[in-house]
Amino acid sequence: MNLSPEIEAILHKFQVQPDALLGHGGEAFVFALDNGRILRIAHAGTSQQDLIDRAALLSELAPGAAQLPFAIPAVLEIHQIDNRVLTIEPRLPGRPLPDVLLETGGSARANLIRAYLDAAAGLGDLSLHRPWYGEIRRDNAIRTAVFADYLVQRAAAGLQAGGAAFRRIDPQQLAAALPTPDQPEFVHLDAFAGNMLAADGKITAVLDFGAVCLMGDRRLDPLTAAIYLTPAITPSATDDDRAVAQAWLVEHDLDVWFEPAQRWIAAFWAFAHNDKALFEWCQSILLA
Template identity: 30%
Template structure:
């Protein structure tokens, strides 16, 4: 992959992205090696076979350059929803369309083989085990910031283990492909606001319950703005109605994310994302959803 004349697109969390032309982009990965990218290559192929109504990444070449892993991928069309200037209702429509499309997927072996937050989890479903592990690993910082954290964690795990409506979780054959980070910058849209692509798979991507994407997408739409609560309420309500999800189950999924993801960017909990997760765990509706 010759990057000497490639156009620099920008720096992401995982590496540097270049536009190569002919509908292709190049990525120089910051930390992942070639061998670590093989599961992602297989996953993208499995994802592409789902027949989604929008484009998804596809790696067409993996190589090593100057000791770093490089990939050639297809360039995805559209403008980030965060930059599209749509009215709130139209932007909500795009989020609902993406989550609804993923609800019709079927997770296969390549999806189940992906690490989740760098954890290898064979247990089904994934979320309770991820919450159990990370709740224990980051207990000191979480317990110092979340009142009654130990009791809250125990109740959350009981709810997640019981499944929606207190019913056992669906077998692995019924698992969907969960993106894990559906937010406006990761959704590309056309000029009419229709989703054209979904970016940034991998950090929380797994085989699981589409309700996790519904819950987190509603919360991630606006995390820090003055209208954040209103957007969350409107989107969660629409997704619950459209997909038939119980609102209490969506709140439990969101709480699961807040525990598992609180320290993903700073293990010491000194960043804004940690503060946001702590706020989620303190919300009255979340506490009520986890109450006996």
């Protein structure tokens, strides 16, 4: 992978080789700093305040995370070098779940898919209290007193950003098809396989507590985790994996919400023109 001169300069400062790259996603490049720490270099345009806010959220979630069977990120240091900001964080155990799935079959694979959904469902146990529904740290966050109002407004924003093709999709109908929680609870909303690490048949860490995290209905996390097993989002997932996920939803009385959640989350991500596979998936769900 070709790295920008800015990133190469940061790596040189920390005496990190380019081949120490562990991965990259929508928010950052991640490099191994040593056996116990990582260097997380945020993408251009990220501010130091963004990292401060992320660190504060992770710190607030840490007490609840200590009770979970998997780890979440933590921030040790925040740095700004020229125009780029970065954090130093503990290195979390495990390997990317999509890579592990490629090496796993049979009952062990089915158990890993169930563990993936269990982990997504467990994210709602992260104790966080806010007097509203909506995004926790997103720029121009939508926050409402009623969850259905949040669902409508966020779907409408995604559809508008998606362009004219989505003009006839009614965000009110999308929202009305989803359940209403008793109170605001933590929702990761991006708990797909690429944001989880695994080892020894278990989920060892959940990553990327980013700008899409919100206060809402915790059922959205296992529902969207099952939805994200579509080939457009998780290419290493199979039809058998999706069947296991559907069975898990049935066992947890969530299957009735799968289709409504799929349509709403497609509207949510409809802004993602820069991700061709994801954008085309949104079109396939909403315009079919």
